[in-house]
Amino acid sequence: MLKQVDGRITGKPLVDISLEDVAMLGAVFGTVLGRRALVVSGRDTAPVSRMLKRALTAGLMSVGCDVMDFHEAVSGEISFSMKRFGAKGGFNIHLNPRRPGYITIRLYKAPGYELVGGGLAEVASREKPVPQEAGEVGWVNYAEYMHELYASALVSFVKSDEISAAKLNIVASHGHGASDEVLRRIFTLLELEYTLMSSGRISGETYPFVKEMGKVAASTRAMRADLGVVFNIDASALAVYIGNLGFLLPEEILLAVLTRYPGNSSVVVDKYVSPSIVRYMGEKGYRVRVAESEEKLIELVRRERPVLALNGRGDFITPLFSLGYDALIAFMQLLEALSLQRSEVYGEINTARSMLTPRARSLSEVEAVCNSDTTCVRTLWGFRMLRERTLHTYIYSPDAGGYIEIVEQQREPSS
Structure with a gap:
């Protein structure tokens, strides 16, 4: 069985x-x-x-x-x-x-x-x-020719001419998954300068992808690239690095992408998503639904077709494109937002960070906490743990040589 x-x-x-x-x-x-x-x-x-x-x-x-x-x-x-x-x-x-x-x-x-x-x-x-x-x-x-069809659809979904004109320089890791061929085709179609890492086929690295994130961050800084990105093995989630901001929380990527949508758009998240940022989206006029479980999140996406959906692990759904988790289409929308309105994107990220209280934690300290707690969820970029309606988020920071911890009180789910 x-x-x-x-x-x-x-x-x-x-x-x-x-x-x-x-x-x-x-x-x-x-x-x-x-x-x-x-x-x-x-x-x-x-x-x-x-x-x-x-x-x-x-x-x-x-x-x-x-x-x-x-x-x-x-x-x-x-x-x-x-x-x-x-x-x-x-x-x-x-x-x-x-x-x-x-x-x-x-x-x-x-x-x-x-x-x-x-x-x-x-x-x-x-x-x-x-x-x-x-x-x-x-x-x-x-x-x-599925990779070609898929890559063409990804590029066609966004304002590709604006992204090409921005001449972004990108460092990307496919996390030893199958997204390498798709990424090559995307960057070629967009005529962008890029460096693709993780050339080996199979890796024994498990979540969080600390080594991969460290390599991408170092290469992004050394090459003075506009951003770096790490995808997980099935490209359902991503971690994005911007030199002067470090690695972004999934919620910060969500806010950046939402700058391309009307202020009253609907969004679906689960209970592991930052309650502070959920509250901020509501104050801005977005219609946010908080699902109690992943199964209910997918059900809400099917029924209501929001513009975006995000779970606490950092997996994205863009229902206008498809109903499954897909970090590549989220990445394309992030490139579009950075190409057209970078200052607004940075403003949203900085506003989000002003609502959070980060604290530095060592690698060994966080690993010990999460290994001893069954509620701790491993993600591409770190850990999340929900205990007695208190959400603990740990995102890896190569610049700090450890994790950044954020502690928030959870809100009641809306479904």
Whole structure:
């Protein structure tokens, strides 16, 4: 029986997650989607992900589903392609950066939202389906140009001419994930000067990506680049470094992107997002909904289609583009905001920081606290911990050689 960790199918491959279980999951999921349903698939670069993807694909084919295989893909490509090709389902398999040696399987339903928590459990608990006759088995097609289509869509979503005119210099790390090809195409299309790091395929580094953040920060300063960015392995989250500001909180990136939207726009966040910044957005006129859980956040995104959504781990959704987590489209909107109204972006970030009270903490001190507390959540950029309605945020600062701690009292969720 496949187990859920953090609302997703996660475990040690061939120990917690067997090939037989994954093939059965594919058959069950395919039965839910229906015979002849189109399913898009992706994975990271790890050999074990390739193996499990083939098992899940076999299960889907056995009940008559057709699979469009993207080989290496980030989560945003899965959600976008479901909308683009009218697929009824999708999946992505990647190493879990929060737990060494673990793998995560993400399932999606049309029009591109991810199944988590109860919705995922409902699918996984279905009875074993009856396989199709040999002549009714589904097909596999390979989408060789998916990266090009996705990169073009990302560039088309923003004012690319303004970004090109700004001539930004960027240092980027793909976190040893599948976003490297997409980033190269984006920067080439935008005619930007860039340095792409993390050339190795697989890394043993787990959250937070302290080494990767340190390398990007040092390179950004040395090259006098406009900004540096680190993506996680499936490009659902990002950490952004600006020389005179350091690494930005996800909420600060959200505020920067929101400068491109009307002041009465709707935004969805979860209870792990900074309550001070949520309150500030409300005071500015944004209609902010705070979800109690990730499952409810995704439900709100599906139902209300806000302009942006953000969870406390730093995963972004831009529903106008797709309904899945996608930090690449968030990054494109950040580039647009910096190109068109940099002073306003800086003003929003500085206003946000004036509402927070930071305190320096050492690496060992924070690691010890989080290793001893089960409520502590590891993220790409640091840690978050919610205890007795008090939110503790720790973001890594290479410039300080440790973490910056922010402590806030949580507000009541609105859903």
